[in-house]
Amino acid sequence: MTYEQIFLFTLLGFVFAFLVWGRIRYDLVAFSALIIAVIGGVVPMEHAFEGFGHEAVIIIALVLIVSRAMMNAGAVELVARLVISPDRPLSTHIGIMSVVGAAMSAIINNVAALVMLMTLDIEAAKKAKRAVSRSLMPLSFATILGGMITLIGTPPNIVIAQFRERALGTPFSMFDFSPVGLVCAVVGIVFVTTIGWRLLPEAGTEGTASEASDSGLFVAEAALDEKSKTMGQTPGDLMPLADEHDVTILGLVRNGKRLPGFASNEEIRASDLLVLEGDPKAIEAFIGAAELKAQGAEDHGGLRGKSLTLVEAIVPDNARIVGRTAMGLRLLYRRGVTLLGVSRQGKRFRERVRKLPILPGDVVLLLGPEARVADAAEWLGVLPLAEKSHVVVQRNKALFAIGAFGIGVAAAVAGLMPLAIALAAVVAVYALTNIVGAREVYEAVEWPVIVLLASLIPLGLALESSGGTLLIAEAILSLTGSLPTWGILALLMVVTMTLSDFLNNVATALIAAPVGLSIAQSLEVSPDPFLMGVAVAASCAFLTPIGHKNNTIIMGPGGYRFGDYWRMGLPLEILIIVVAVPSILFFWPL
CATH class of the missing domain: 3.30.70.1450 (Regulator of K+ conductance, C-terminal domain)
Structure with missing residues (x-):
């Protein structure tokens, strides 16, 4: 191996170790790694901060602002309150909440969708006198699944789309993720609605309405x-x-x-x-x-x-x-x-x-x-959690907010303007109409995620240009031996999914995407199935409370322990692999 490859593999090894350790914020870890790479000469100084102007970073920031605006205008609440009823059987309630959560997550940030729906789910649990732990984890998983349906639903999709543009000349469009994402979301929602919630432990989470109140004792x-x-x-x-x-x-x-x-x-x-x-x-x-x-x-x-x-x-x-x-x-x-x-x-x-x-x-x-x-x-x-503590909801602007967002997305899909410009125009309209204030525009952006992504982009480019991703691809191919192409795709997804359970999904997508591309090129097949496989796998973090922010959020209110996520998360991840591989190969042939 060359000096650049040895340096980058060692540096990324330390990055992964620190991210799994979790004692130091992931944005500080990533930014420190970028500076070390620049000083070490593996990332050119003139390219050190290119990630901060990368289109994927800008789109993620704009999507977060749009999500805040949708909540401020009551657009999310307007939809959710129409379908919430504590009188329904638990399976029916979970199914409806999951469908609504997945649909919302397809068009706004899935964290924002979960926070709004979680409040309503807790209220329904209190009125129905049942444990909220039975429905919170299915709701969290459903919002994660829904994010896979569109380009803007989850950050890994944005990362993969922009990587494809750089590698192949054109990005994935808004709804290129929809066929596979929709299949995975539907199958996943059916699972959590019929079987998944029954796998959750009763001890420590079951209780009356008072015991399963907004956030417990x-x-x-x-x-x-x-x-x-x-x-x-x-x-x-x-x-x-x-x-x-x-x-x-x-x-x-x-x-x-x-x-x-x-x-x-x-x-x-x-x-x-x-x-x-x-x-x-x-x-x-x-x-x-x-x-x-x-x-x-x-x-x-x-x-x-x-x-x-x-x-x-x-x-x-x-x-x-x-x-x-x-x-x-x-x-x-x-x-x-x-x-x-x-x-x-x-x-x-x-x-x-x-x-x-x-x-x-x-x-x-x-x-x-x-x-x-x-x-x-x-x-x-x-x-x-309490509705009265949220920013004052401007319910009279809900339809206007939805309409402005719809026009912006339609303009991007029609090719009239890039997605980043369309979303920026929508944010400008929201700001001019006071749906989001000047302060909220900045507060809505999750800056640690932005710094993480912007710092890892140059590292990913350096690993690819040094031939490091090709080495990883060759190692995977040598281990797979005589496996068919679909078997190699499944293995790549398993590895990516496992990393995403312990690392930030953006970091996982940035590292796994060039590996998938290299594997496809080595096999002389279309890279799209492998890129789509990475996008699906990077989003599906169901085994731990640290794999996805939604899983962390529900841990306290649901009274969940670390090991509780495996009960429903492991069969769901296996199910996603089983469903996603043939779906990817059907919609994106080799």
Whole structure:
């Protein structure tokens, strides 16, 4: 091997290791790798930042802004609320939600579609008095499957389309992914609707409507009011009142430290904090009944003040608060909002709520005036569950937003203008009509994903130009021996799908696409089936909660454990391979 190949393989090996490790943000890993490659001389200095102007990067950013606009205008809500009913049988409910989720994910970002539908699904679960864990994972998987139907449905499709343009002269168009994507989506939805949800474990996730509330049980802290009747009592004395409000008293915090055990017999002092566990409404009711107050509530009028709201919000992996604490961020001082409680997949913790490092998948309970909570949620990068915490929905503009988007897509499909220009024009219209504000235009973009993609594009080009992808292709071909072409395609998809379960799907697509092209060229067949296979496989990350952001988002509210994803995800991935290979070869012959 040449110096460039050895350098790039070693560097990418470290990149994959760090991405799987997950302790360092993936955008920092990718950007650092790009700089190292430039210093090492394998990426020319004049081409180092070409990825930031790449059309795929621009399209992904614009799609994210369009998704925010659709939510702001109530277009997603308008469609979803027409089909949600808690009175349907669970299989019927999952089927309808999955179809709606897949359809929405085909035209907007699948994360945005999941967040909106998840709120409605949780509400339906509460009204039907069933565990939300039964329907959240099928909904997440359905939105992932729906993204494969169109070019803009998922980032890997955009990456593959732009790679094809560079390699073969023309990109995949908007609906080139539709035949195969639609087959996979339909089969996948049928599976999760009829069989998949039955494979999910009952232990730890089954419960009543109160147990499967918006985000499960929170651990929160409450302070004594100056005139509280609780003064001088013990946590044990308060147990009957706590039971009445479905709240568990976990202990006391004194002088900044949690006392051992439940501290049931400790006399409560003026400066103590009571540690509580329960759902948000129960905690709020108990604090009022026991004449307590949320820590910091005096700064914005008290917990029961009319101007305050309690908002549950999910923490995605790219949120500002991940790995940090409310105290470290000075949340109350900077934003006038209190972090009242945290829900972590049903697990209890002994750390102070304000001093607890927040993890992806946590659900946080924010307290403050409605406007401040909404602002703080955006600043923290968390995804509010309660409808009142979302940006004000401009429902009178829903049809206008849908129409503007439809015209833009039609112009791109008709060849009147490139897709990037069409989407940019749609975003401009949304901004001029105040469907998205100037601030939201920037906040809607997931900048870590943009940096990741822009950093890996030059590395992928360098690996291809150095002959590295050809070496990988030759290694795969040597291992497959006398397998038929469809067998080699299936193997490529299995490898790509496995990588996507542990790495970002954009990174997986960038590396696997040139390998697929090299394999096709070595076999002297059309590269399109192999590129389409990479696109499908890179999107199908169902085995882990880290493979796709949607899987991370549902982990806390659904009470899922890491191993729960295998139960439904493994047979679904096998099913996708079985269905996708013949579909690809039928619609994209060799």
